[in-house]
Amino acid sequence: MIETESRAVAGAPARLDARLDTLDLLEAEGIHIIREVVAEFERPVLLFSGGKDSVVVLHLAAKAFRPGRVPFPVLHVDTGHNFPEVIAFRDETVARLGIRLEVASVQDYVDDGRLQERADGTRNPLQTLPLLDAIAAGRHDAVFGGARRDEDKARAKERIISLRDEFGQWDPRNQRPELWSLYNGRHTPGQHVRAFPISNWTELDVWRYIEREGIELPPLYYAHEREVFRRDGMWRAVGEVSQPAPHEPVERRVVRYRTVGDMSCTGAVESDASDVAAVVREVARTTVTERGATRADDRLSEAAMEDRKKDGYF
Incomplete structure (x- = not known):
């Protein structure tokens, strides 16, 4: 929000100072x-x-x-x-x-x-x-x-x-x-x-802006109960293109997604953040980026993202 403050200076006209957050x-x-x-x-x-x-x-x-x-x-x-x-x-x-x-x-x-x-x-x-x-x-x-x-x-x-x-x-x-x-x-x-x-x-910043502007998002970004299985340290959703191996038991967990890429390589995080204010508080405490925490395709190599970007990936 833009804040303004009028300050009077002796011998000078009042000046309007604008401060932007x-x-x-x-x-x-x-x-x-x-x-x-x-x-x-x-x-x-x-x-x-x-x-x-x-x-x-x-x-x-x-x-x-x-x-x-x-x-x-x-x-x-x-x-x-x-x-x-x-x-x-x-x-x-x-x-x-x-x-x-x-x-x-x-x-x-x-x-x-x-x-x-x-x-x-x-x-x-x-x-x-x-x-x-x-x-x-x-x-x-x-x-x-x-x-x-x-x-x-x-x-x-x-x-x-x-x-x-x-x-x-x-x-x-x-x-x-x-x-x-x-x-x-x-x-x-x-x-x-x-x-x-x-x-x-x-x-x-993104989440604080979403909160301020009242921007709608897909419901996956907020905590919901889902069938998931554990793979590579991440919770993967059970779906047509994301199936557990015999040694990967399916569980029902309350999770949310920090990023919503390809279902076959995107993991969920356990969370009770069911609205935008709770997500803002949760993100403020985290020390790992969303891609680092939930994207298996970025773990293919140390330079996985850079190699793809050099070829034309976005």
């Missing part, structure tokens, strides 16, 4: 980035999975262009292993806002042989090719994402406006300076940029 500053930065990208690029698109970070970016975009509509479509790379609750939320959100939804289906690529199923069953690493094809097909020269620097050390290297070459690849050694919040979007035909309006936010 952290969320005001982060919101202003995010809206500024979104408007700059829309002004500079011809065909931007927003990666929208229905997860909390992409929901916040979409909320910022709606604020940036209110009372008009968001002037670009949203793109979801659908692995086919998504939580049904998240897909339902995605569809409800784009219908409510009147935004065009583009979907790149990993299942289509598996069906026609362009991609092969992985031995571990997860499809999260398979998203890169459908994403790059969708960017090329839509001629998108700027792609908004909800990545944050505090999630992963590879994402911490990323600039707010980050160049991708003609093959959609990222070179972490070729980063542009962004002094004084000046963003360089220069690119040649075939290249595009990734834009991260909430790059400087933390997980706690």
